[in-house]
Amino acid sequence: MAALQTSAGLPAPFYEPFAEKLTTQLASLLPSGPINVSGMAPKVAAVSPFVQEAQQRIATQAGLGSLQFGPTGEVTGIGTGTGVAAFEPYLQRAEALAAPSAYQQFMSPYQQQVISETEKQLAEARARGRTELGAQAIKAGAFGGGRADIARAEYERQRDITDAGILANLRQQGLQRAQTLQQQALANQLGLGEAQQAFETGVAGQLGSIGTGAQAYSQSILDAIRQGNVLQETFPIQQLQSIVQPFGTLLSGAPFTQTPVMPQIEGPGLTAARAFGSVFGPVLSSSQGRAGGFMPQQQQQQMGLGALYGYA
Numbered sequence: 001m002a003a004l005q006t007s008a009g010l011p012a013p014f015y016e017p018f019a020e021k022l023t024t025q026l027a028s029l030l031p032s033g034p035i036n037v038s039g040m041a042p043k044v045a046a047v048s049p050f051v052q053e054a055q056q057r058i059a060t061q062a063g064l065g066s067l068q069f070g071p072t073g074e075v076t077g078i079g080t081g082t083g084v085a086a087f088e089p090y091l092q093r094a095e096a097l098a099a100p101s102a103y104q105q106f107m108s109p110y111q112q113q114v115i116s117e118t119e120k121q122l123a124e125a126r127a128r129g130r131t132e133l134g135a136q137a138i139k140a141g142a143f144g145g146g147r148a149d150i151a152r153a154e155y156e157r158q159r160d161i162t163d164a165g166i167l168a169n170l171r172q173q174g175l176q177r178a179q180t181l182q183q184q185a186l187a188n189q190l191g192l193g194e195a196q197q198a199f200e201t202g203v204a205g206q207l208g209s210i211g212t213g214a215q216a217y218s219q220s221i222l223d224a225i226r227q228g229n230v231l232q233e234t235f236p237i238q239q240l241q242s243i244v245q246p247f248g249t250l251l252s253g254a255p256f257t258q259t260p261v262m263p264q265i266e267g268p269g270l271t272a273a274r275a276f277g278s279v280f281g282p283v284l285s286s287s288q289g290r291a292g293g294f295m296p297q298q299q300q301q302q303m304g305l306g307a308l309y310g311y312a
Contacts, residue, residue, distance in 0.1 A: 003186065040227035045218035047073025050211030054204040061086045063202045090193030097186040106181035111174040118170060122163040129155060 047069070055075065056067050063086070065079030096102065133155050134148075 008218045043222045048211035048215040054207035057204045087193040090189045094189035103178040105180045106178040
């Protein structure tokens with residue numbers, strides 16, 4: 001049996017067809033000019049129109065003017081507004097209602113009619129009382145005397161006190177009613193201002209939430225497109241790398257060329273042992289020295305190639 005001997009040099013000739021094909025494919029992937037990376041550069045989604053509307057509502061709420069937006073949706077300027085916040089009119093009306101005389105506008109238009117009618121009834125009751133008092137004086141034989149004058153004066157005094165109390169009570173009820181309505185109107189204005197703010201804040205928040213979701217979705221689309229572009233650019237190279245890796249050591253010019261030598265006359269067992277040692281001995285010794293005892297990648301590749309060609 002002919003023994004084999006390992007000699008330094010280029011890879012064996014039967015590897016050349018694979019090397020030529022891989023080299024051709026790698027060369028076709030090399031760019032001929034500057035690489036255009038615009039498709040792989042990160043991009044930021046434009047601001048959603050819902051977010052812009054929320055920003056505009058908040059600006060209007062604060063008394064600002066129209067917002068100007070850039071090409072990607074960012075705020076670039078603020079127009080001239082009224083300078084009056086949306087809730088300020090309610091505060092101004094509340095301030096007017098807090099004035100001491102503001103209750104007068106809440107006085108009932110029917111209150112004076114009630115007072116006038118009450119005064120009329122009190123006058124009639126006074127007149128009837130005078131008539132009854134005179135009849136009692138005549139009946140007692142004291143008409144025109146001092147006792148009748150005293151009784152009449154006391155009657156008038158009591159009527160004055162009673163009538164004044166009745167009229168004062170009516171006026172007090174009207175005043176309290178007007179002041180209650182004044183305080184209620186004041187609270188209503190403040191409540192309307194707070195409600196207006198709450199409504200606008202709620203609407204702006206909802207628009208912002210919708211806009212944030214829409215913008216996140218747009219951003220995910222841009223990210224997916226970018227990832228697709230990166231994959232499109234790198235996948236052919238990654239695929240070739242996975243193919244080249246088993247042949248990398250063999251194609252690097254390492255001393256794995258086997259050349260036949262003159263046959264020697266010896267026993268079959270010795271011939272086989274020498275052939276095995278001459279082929280794998282240098283590989284194992286040099287590879288273990290580099291890898292610290294672990295199976296080197298070159299040996300793994302040789303074993304893989306042996307399996308590929310039916311040597312394993």
